[in-house]
Amino acid sequence: MKYIIIALALLPALMKISSLPFNAYGFGLLSGWLGMSLIAASLLLIIREPAWTDWFGGLQHMYLWHHRMGMMGYVLLLAHPLILSSHYFELDLDVAWQYLSPFNPDPINMVGWTGLITFMLGLAATFTQRLSYSLWRRLHMLLVGAIMLGLGHIWMADSSSVSFVIACFTVALAIGWRIIRGDYGIGAFPYEVNAVYHPTEQITEVSLRSLAKPMLIAPGQFVNAAFFQGPNFQGCGEFHPYTVSRVAKDGSLSLNIKALGYCTKHIQSLEPGVAVHLQGPYGNFLLDRPFSPEIWIAAGIGITPFLALLRSDKVDQKTDLIYLHREKENVPFEKELQTYAANQELLHFHSLAMENDPTLLFKWLASISRLKEQQIYLCGPPLLIALTTSWLQEQGVSRRQIHFEQFDFR
Ligand SMILES: Cc1cc2nc3c(=O)[nH]c(=O)nc-3n(C[C@H](O)[C@H](O)[C@H](O)COP(=O)(O)OP(=O)(O)OC[C@H]3O[C@@H](n4cnc5c(N)ncnc54)[C@H](O)[C@@H]3O)c2cc1C
Known part of the structure; x- marks a missing residue:
């Protein structure tokens, strides 16, 4: 599956190669196409379908691939104006500067540079580890804005190419899938809080009863859980990962949740009757262990x-x-x-x-x-x-x- 993603990441650029001139200008365009298609394909690695994540060796590995492809794409996009400008360096310094300057008022240039700068801000947020997850997520969304600006830049330059259509389709598919199936939880397993117990002040043990077909999950695996509302409780509604701490034969599950940040502190006041959506199962920790001490x-x-x-x-x-x-x-x-x-x-x-x-x-x-x-x-x-x-x-x-x-x- 990794190779399909790599092929998809290269396809729009490969389809362009034959029409590009063999000089710095052509290489500049190629780095732009490669950067954009790598980033578009990297978005497919935010889809959290369990079978999909298994193909990449788990959610953690899949996110690693997503980060690496996104970073490589960004470096190529940064190189894009530099290489284009280098082509004109000896011919005409003014034209060379127009490719490099974010202040060049040409709309295609402005859209491209705004996209690059937005991308830079989004990436800076990505590497700031101390942000709360929800703030981090909102800042990470800047990257989606940057990608839209990038596509806008291509549209202004080359709207009729098949490569552009493939890049747009990949982005739309990945973001649409993630929002509908992932963030809105369409297709998630419906559960209900059955009992709540506090092993310590900071930890809540939540027992969950399935309201439909239960999820098939093994000890060692984890779920993404979103807690909604109950008679006197309003959850934060975001999906967060928790490892199951009990898998019962009747399909009910337990989670032990430690108060750490906004969502998990809130969960400490959970009560029976609260609706829960579960996505998963994810991970292969403790599964298929070799027989040895x-x-x-x-x-x-x-x-x-x-x-x-x-x-x-x-x-x-x-x-x-x-x-x-x-x-x-x-x-x-x-x-x-x-x-x-x-x-x-x-x-x-x-x-x-x-x-x-x-x-x-x-x-x-x-x-x-x-x-x-x-x-x-x-x-x-x-x-x-x-x-x-x-x-x-x-x-x-x-x-x-x-x-x-x-x-x-x-
Ligand atoms: C595979 C896995 C299994 C986990 N199992 C358990 C468990 O069994 N019990 C338990 O108490 N905690 C578990 N956690 C940690 C738990 O997900 C976080 O403590 C919780 O999401 C914090 O959310 P918050 O809003 O309260 O805090 P925040 O302040 O938003 O985050 C605190 C920390 O948790 C991390 N975090 C927050 N949300 C997410 C997310 N959606 N995905 C990944 N990391 C996130 C952040 O990077 C941050 O470092 C697990 C985490 C992972 C990745």
Whole structure:
């Protein structure tokens, strides 16, 4: 499927190649076409249909591809006026400057430059990690405006070409699909909050009852959930990702949601009867695991995929579960996890209270015999996953033995 996307990203530019002159002017036009078609094709990677995301190795990988293609497209678009201008550099400096200047009043130039500058602003927002998700999303929408301006620029230059029609069709398909099926949740699974329980002040365990055909989901996978309204609750209505923490035989599911930002803080006052839409299932964490001893490392609310697995079945191979948390007492789920470990010979549970410095975890891991032979599963914040992965690799654990789920992606 990746190759189809790459082919689609190259098609409009390839269709143009034969009509372009073999000089700097032609290369300038080619970089514009390539940039625009890469960006149009990258939009297909924001469609969140589960089967579609599976083809790219999961939502996280798919978004990575989306980012890389978008960045490559942007660099090519920046090169477009530079290369065009370089063609005129020796012939006529005034004309060369007109291609470079955002202040050139020619409408085609103004639309192109406004698109490029808008794109730059949208990208700057994309890389600002500390923004709340909803603000980040709104700023990211600037990129859609930039793409429309880019298409407007092409339309003014070359409206009748098939390449232009393909680029427009790709953009319309991707954005339309994402808005209708993704953001408006048409086709999402309807659920209802059945019960709410608070393991701690900051965490809400939500049990969901299916109102139609239930979603087929396995422990370790996650859903995109939007909470709507109930008798006294008004949810933020946005889709956010949560890993299931229980998958019951009757199709009901549980989520454990930690208060972090606007939406998740709001969810803490959830009540039974609230309507919920679920999209998914997504992800393949903990699915199809090779038969060998395992180490599970969960940081904070990253315990949810392991909780779902333990709540559904006993472990069938030697498993060390290391639970990292900040609490000195009242550790959420600790008693439940201790009970599983007490009743299962193969399961060993270790609770480690620590702050951000992972030295304690590394010390503990270093004491494990035959570390290099174990399969290691990590779930938690990206920084901890990155530090632990590189430490494990330094100890000789192969990258193929390390599996992780990050609780943050955009
Ligand atoms: C695969 C996955 C599984 C997750 N499972 C759980 C879980 O089981 N329990 C739990 O409490 N939390 C889970 N999270 C984290 C949860 O999605 C965020 O805490 C929540 O979306 C925060 O939203 P907010 O509006 O409250 O906060 P914001 O202030 O908007 O965001 C706080 C942080 O969450 C990230 N985030 C917010 N919305 C999204 C989104 N739609 N997609 C990706 N990242 C987002 C932001 O990048 C930001 O760093 C999971 C995240 C991912 C990616």
